[in-house]
Amino acid sequence: MSVGQGSPGVHAPPAGAQGAAGVTYNTVDESYFEARRLRRHARVWSLWALGVGAVISGHYSGWNLGLANGFGSMFYATIIIAIMYLGLTFSIAEMSPALPHTGGAYSFARTSMGPWAGYITGIAENIEFVLTPAVIVFFIGSYLSAIFGTAPEFQPVYWVLCYALFVGLNIVGVELSFKVTVIVTLLALACLVVFYVAVLLSGQFDFSRWALNIGPDGAELPNGGGPFLPMGIGGIFATMPFAVWLFLAIEQLPLAAEESHDPQRDMPKGIIAGILTLIVSAFCVVFLNSGIAPGSFGIAKSGEPLLDGFRTLFGTDIAKILAAVAVIGLIASFHTIIFAFGRQIYSLSRAGYFPSFLSVTHGTRKSPHIALITGALLGLAVMLIIWFVRGSEAGATVIGGTLLNMAVAGAMLAYFMQGMSYIVLKKKFPHLARPYKSPFGIAGAVVCMAIAAVTLYFQFTDPVFQTAVIGVAVYYAVMMAYFLVHGRHKLILSPEEEFAVSKGEAEYKSY
Numbered sequence: 001m002s003v004g005q006g007s008p009g010v011h012a013p014p015a016g017a018q019g020a021a022g023v024t025y026n027t028v029d030e031s032y033f034e035a036r037r038l039r040r041h042a043r044v045w046s047l048w049a050l051g052v053g054a055v056i057s058g059h060y061s062g063w064n065l066g067l068a069n070g071f072g073s074m075f076y077a078t079i080i081i082a083i084m085y086l087g088l089t090f091s092i093a094e095m096s097p098a099l100p101h102t103g104g105a106y107s108f109a110r111t112s113m114g115p116w117a118g119y120i121t122g123i124a125e126n127i128e129f130v131l132t133p134a135v136i137v138f139f140i141g142s143y144l145s146a147i148f149g150t151a152p153e154f155q156p157v158y159w160v161l162c163y164a165l166f167v168g169l170n171i172v173g174v175e176l177s178f179k180v181t182v183i184v185t186l187l188a189l190a191c192l193v194v195f196y197v198a199v200l201l202s203g204q205f206d207f208s209r210w211a212l213n214i215g216p217d218g219a220e221l222p223n224g225g226g227p228f229l230p231m232g233i234g235g236i237f238a239t240m241p242f243a244v245w246l247f248l249a250i251e252q253l254p255l256a257a258e259e260s261h262d263p264q265r266d267m268p269k270g271i272i273a274g275i276l277t278l279i280v281s282a283f284c285v286v287f288l289n290s291g292i293a294p295g296s297f298g299i300a301k302s303g304e305p306l307l308d309g310f311r312t313l314f315g316t317d318i319a320k321i322l323a324a325v326a327v328i329g330l331i332a333s334f335h336t337i338i339f340a341f342g343r344q345i346y347s348l349s350r351a352g353y354f355p356s357f358l359s360v361t362h363g364t365r366k367s368p369h370i371a372l373i374t375g376a377l378l379g380l381a382v383m384l385i386i387w388f389v390r391g392s393e394a395g396a397t398v399i400g401g402t403l404l405n406m407a408v409a410g411a412m413l414a415y416f417m418q419g420m421s422y423i424v425l426k427k428k429f430p431h432l433a434r435p436y437k438s439p440f441g442i443a444g445a446v447v448c449m450a451i452a453a454v455t456l457y458f459q460f461t462d463p464v465f466q467t468a469v470i471g472v473a474v475y476y477a478v479m480m481a482y483f484l485v486h487g488r489h490k491l492i493l494s495p496e497e498e499f500a501v502s503k504g505e506a507e508y509k510s511y
Contacts, residue, residue: 021114021115021116022488023115023488023489023491024488024489024490024491025491025492025493025497025501026352026490026491026492028492028493032356032492035360035361036346036350036359036360036361037361037366038102038174038258038259038361038366038367038368039173039174039175039259039365039366040258040259040260040261041174041175041178041259041260041261042174042178042256042259042260042261042266043260043261043262043266044265044266044269044270044273045182045270046178046181046182046260046270047253047256047260047266047267047269047270047271047274048269048270048273048274048277049178049181049182049185049186049336050178050181050252050253050256050270050336050339051250051252051253051270051271051274051275051278052185052189052250052274052277052278053181053184053185053188053332053333053335053336054249054250054252054332054333054336054337054340055246055247055248055249055250055274055278055333056185056188056189056192056278056281056329056332056333057136057139057188057329057330057331057332057333057334058245058246058247058248058333059192059246059278059281059282059285059306059329060139060143060188060192060304060305060306060326060329060330061139061142061143061302061303061304061305061306061330062135062139062242062245062400062404063242063243063245063246063282063285063286064242064289064299064300064302064305065242065300065400065401065404066238066239066241066242066243066300067214067290067296067297067299067300068214068218068300068301069230069231069235069236069238069239070212070214070226070227070228070229070230070231070235070296071211071212071214071228071290071296072227072228072229072230072235072236073229073230073231073235073236073238073239074239074242074243074286074290074296075286076229076236076239077236077237077239077240077242077243078243078246078282078283078286080236080240080243080451081240081243081244081246081247081451081455082246082247082279082282083447083451084415084447084448084451084452084455085247085250085275085278085279085448086275086279086440086444087419087440087443087444087445087446087447087448087451088251088415088418088419088448089250089251089271089272089274089275090272090438090439090440090444091418091419091422091438091440091444091445091448092251092253092254092271092418093267093268093271093272093436093438094268094422094434094436094437094438095108095254095418095421095422095425096253096254096257096263096267096268096271097263097264097265097267097268097434097435097436098425098432098433098434098435099111099496099499100254100257100258100260100263100264100267101254101257101258101347101494101495101496101499102255102256102257102258102259102343102346102347102350102495102496103118103122103254103255103347103348103351103494103496104125104251104252104253104254104255104257104343104344104347105121105122105124105125105251105254105414105417105418105421106118106119106121106122106125106344106347106348106353106496107254107347107496107499108121108254108418108421108422108425109121109122109417109418109420109421110496110497110500111421111425111429111496111499111500112420112421112422112424112425112428112429113420113421113424114500115488115491115497115500117417117421118353118496118500119348119353119480119483119487120413120417120480121413121414121417121418121421122344122347122348122353123475123476123479123480124410124411124413124414124417125344125410125411125414126341126344126345126348126410127406127407127409127410127413127472127475128248128249128407128408128410128411128414129249129252129337129340129341129344129375130341130375130378130379131379131382131403131406131407131410132248132249132333132337132407133163133333133334133337133338133341133376133379134379134380134382134383134399134403135399135400135403135404135407136330136333136334136337137158137159137162137163137330137334137379137383138155138159138383138396138399138400138403139303139304139330139400140158140159140162140327140330140331140334141155141158141159141162142155142303142304143303143304143307143323143326143327143330144158144327145158146304146307146320146323147320147323147324147327152392152393152396153392155387155392155396156383156384156387159380159383159384160380162331162334163376163379163380166331166334166335166338167338167372167373167376169335170335170338170339170342170367170372171362171365171367171369171372171373172365172367173362173365173366173367174259174366174367177335177339177367180335181332181335181336181339184328184331184332184335185332185336187325187328187329187332188328188329188331188332189277189281191322191325191326191328191329192281192284192285192306192329194322195285195288195289195306195309195310195313196284196285196288198313198314199288199289199291199292199309199313200288202292202313204292204293204312204313205288205291205292206224206291206292207287207291208224208225209223209224209225209295210224210290210291210292210293210294210295210296211224211287211290211291211295211296212224212225212226212227212228212296213226213295213296213297214226214230214296214297214300215227215230216230216231218230218231220297220298221297224295237454237458238458238462238464240451240454240455240458241404241405241408241455241458241459241465242404244408244411244412244455245404245408246278246282246285246286247275247278247279247282248407248408248411249333249336249337249340249411250271250274250275250278251411251414251415251418252336252337252339252340252344253267253270253271253274254267255339255340255343255344255347256339256343258495259343264435264436265435268435268436285306288309289305289306289309292309292312292313293312294308294312303396303400304323304326306323306326306329307322307323307326310322310323310326338372338375338376341371341372341375341379342367342368342371342372342375343368343371345358345359345368345371345374345375346358346359346361346368346371347359347494347496349371350492350494351491351492351494351496351497352487352490352491352492352494353483353487353491354487356490356492357370358370358371358374359371382403383399383403386398386399386403387399401464402467402468402471403468404468405459405465405468405469406468406469406471406472408455408459408468409456409459409465409468409469409472410472412452412453412455412456412459413452413456413472415448415449415452416448416449416452416453416456418445418448419445419446419448419449419452420445420449422438422442422445423442423445423446426441426442456469
């Protein structure tokens with residue numbers, strides 16, 4: 001089957017045919033898919049780099065905000081969230097080669113639970129993938145401001161330049177996109193390894209003095225020696241959304257399925273190698289970045305915690321040079337998640353859930369350029385509106401905190417739906433060809449769903465995070481209204497829809 005083209009032998013319903021779920025499929029000719037082709041390029045290490053690169057910025061900035069609840073809260077929250085991601089990634093490793101479509105999470109939910117569930121899952125991922133680069137580019141601006149000494153008012157210039165550059169690289173083509181992904185991911189990991197080794201060799205690591213320098217009242221303890229859980233058990237739950245930042249977006253790998261040479265073989269290897277790499281790095285950065293000056297209390301308030309760590313180790317002048325290298329880590333995630341939202345918007349558009357013009361690919365480069373530009377403009381618009389309405393100082397707090405938690409809320413919804421998709425697929429399609437099977441099975445999916453639900457619940461009940469969750473709910477309401485009134489009557493038999501309507505349903509009926 002050509003990428004972006006329907007399977008031979010599958011016939012679409014007549015134009016305007018009404019489905020059982022109240023959706024309407026419209027017929028299209030071959031030119032529709034001809035204008036929406038992608039190009040295969042990725043292999044296993046490209047997929048590994050795509051997964052690790054998408055996450056690695058979370059080891060540079062963002063996670064550290066959870067230290068406000070104490071080191072112990074961050075430590076236990078990281079363990080819990082790592083368990084959730086193991087359940088998620090191994091479930092995805094089984095589903096993605098069985099359903100190797102660009103739709104990823106939407107495709108899993110669509111096949112297992114129907115078009116409404118597919119759309120709900122797709123919107124959750126859309127929130128995550130559009131807002132996450134906005135938060136990352138904010139942290140890029142913070143690092144660049146520290147390096148070049150620019151005023152806070154200059155931040156939006158960094159954002160516009162970064163979006164323009166990396167959307168442009170993604171538009172040039174999948175070959176260049178993956179080459180850049182591999183290079184920046186390796187450099188980002190190398191920078192982290194240099195930091196980890198430097199901390200261990202410096203003699204400045206003092207866990208009790210620095211990691212435990214927060215008291216029960218949240219105040220700094222100058223000599224350290226504070227409680228492991230200064231905020232009690234509740235601090236762990238409040239910290240879980242920030243621990244998510246250490247792993248957020250590893251699940252984007254299935255979006256590259258139609259650009260992978262052998263997704264059945266390479267996708268499981270890429271995502272499992274990726275999550276194991278990230279777990280090791282996550283615990284290293286939590287321990288080592290917190291265990292040197294300025295410690296948990298200072299790092300919790302930092303926009304560039306790794307740069308603060310380099311300052312402690314090498315002094316301000318050398319730290320600026322190292323920080324310039326450290327920006328590569330943020331760039332790695334920024335670049336790879338731009339890839340993700342381009343493919344995610346493309347797949348929902350190709351199937352008719354979003355306006356179909358968004359899925360048209362570039363005539364020669366076969367990249368989803370309209371989807372890429374649209375996702376970038378949405379993320380940038382949200383940032384600029386917040387920045388200029390709230391002012392630079394308050395705007396920075398909203399972007400670095402509220403948008404981060406909106407992205408996490410969208411992710412938790414998507415994870416819950418993917419766990420449910422895994423369970424339903426196991427029961428509904430027991431004989432579906434599965435080139436890889438998760439060793440955790442349904443239990444892993446259930447654990448993932450439970451932790452995602454708990455994280456979302458505490459986001460909703462915590463006054464600090466409520467604004468983010470309400471913002472996600474409002475966006476959901478708008479998008480569901482669009483689908484109810486208009487989108488559900490515009491569906492098209494893309495590869496994801498073909499599988500669900502024909503092969504999947506035929507298999508279900510035969511058993």
